[in-house]
Amino acid sequence: MKEIRTVNVMRYVTPLREGGSLPALAEADDGFLYVLKFRGAGQGVKALIAELIGGEIARTAGLKIPEIVFANLDEAFGRTEPDEEIQDLLKFSTGLNLALHYLSGAITFDPVVNKPDGLLASKIVWLDCLLTNVDRTARNANMLMWHKELWLIDHGASLYFHHSWDNWEEQALRPFSQVKDHVLLPLASQLEDADLFFRSLLSKEKINSIVSLIPDEWLTLHSPDEPADVIRDVYARFLEHRIDSSEIFVNEAQNARKLLI
Structure with missing residues (x-):
């Protein structure tokens, strides 16, 4: 099994207001954009575990799924965020989160x-x-x-x-x-x-x-x-x-x- 890469989140681009988990589009230190799933949202780390297991079983079966990475979020990351809801989400998500490579132009x-x-x-x-x-x-x-x-x-x-x-x-x-x-x-x-x-x-x-x-x-x-x-x-x-x-x-x-x- 291929190891999962770890990236550091550098820039919060925009929230993706889908469902209750408030994922976000974010840029990492490898220069790529990712759909970031937060450990501090909704079902917390259990949703991230399900995302990881489900995604990697799908990949093993040859189904198409964006690359999954671990995404580190620094505790200082959310301090300049003006939206209080997002600021709280970032604060509770300090540490290791999960992200999927952003498929630009996908419909x-x-x-x-x-x-x-x-x-x-x-x-x-x-x-x-x-x-x-x-x-x-x-x-x-x-x-x-x-x-x-x-x-x-x-x-x-x-x-x-x-x-x-x-x-x-x-x-x-x-x-x-x-x-x-x-x-x-x-x-x-x-x-x-x-x-x-x-x-x-x-x-x-x-x-x-x-x-x-x-x-x-x-x-x-x-x-x-x-x-x-x-x-x-x-x-x-x-x-x-x-x-x-x-x-x-x-x-x-x-x-x-x-x-x-």
Whole structure:
């Protein structure tokens, strides 16, 4: 697994007022622009963990996703920000955040105009069932068209099991009922092929290499008495359990699709 680069945020360019997390366009010390996701926003570091895991699984599968980097935010960064809401967000986000390379000129995916082929649509639906990603609907597709290719963005609303750890083993075996609202479900005509593809690709070793990327400080922020490796292992086991029982969410998706076509 390729290591994640770390950049330092040099300039806050503009807020991207989408949803409740207030991401921002920012410039880093490598000269590139990034969509910066803040640890002090909304669901905090758990959204960043979901973003990292979801994005890197997608990349492993050959799906298009902007480069993910860790982004350091200095404590002095927000002092000159006139907007009090943004100033507070920056203050609470001092330290390690997460950012995605900004795709300049990309346009929002339009399900009426853009029609990915059946296998690509099926892979994306399968991935979102694995991740329990509730945020790929017609209202908010979280996909972009860039250079005539489909790019996935924003997996922060995935892995909602980690907001309540108590029954993660039970949650790992649940179907994903929200798949009925997935923007690509009508086109997902090859779910069984996607299932075979992912099950052969996502070995235990591959999953462990992805979850190993999660910074310790994100894992222990809300559970300081729990070792980071113990929490990291829960993420790995949750994903492994879902992959091993993928027929549960594949059947759910196929049944939901039959009602649409």
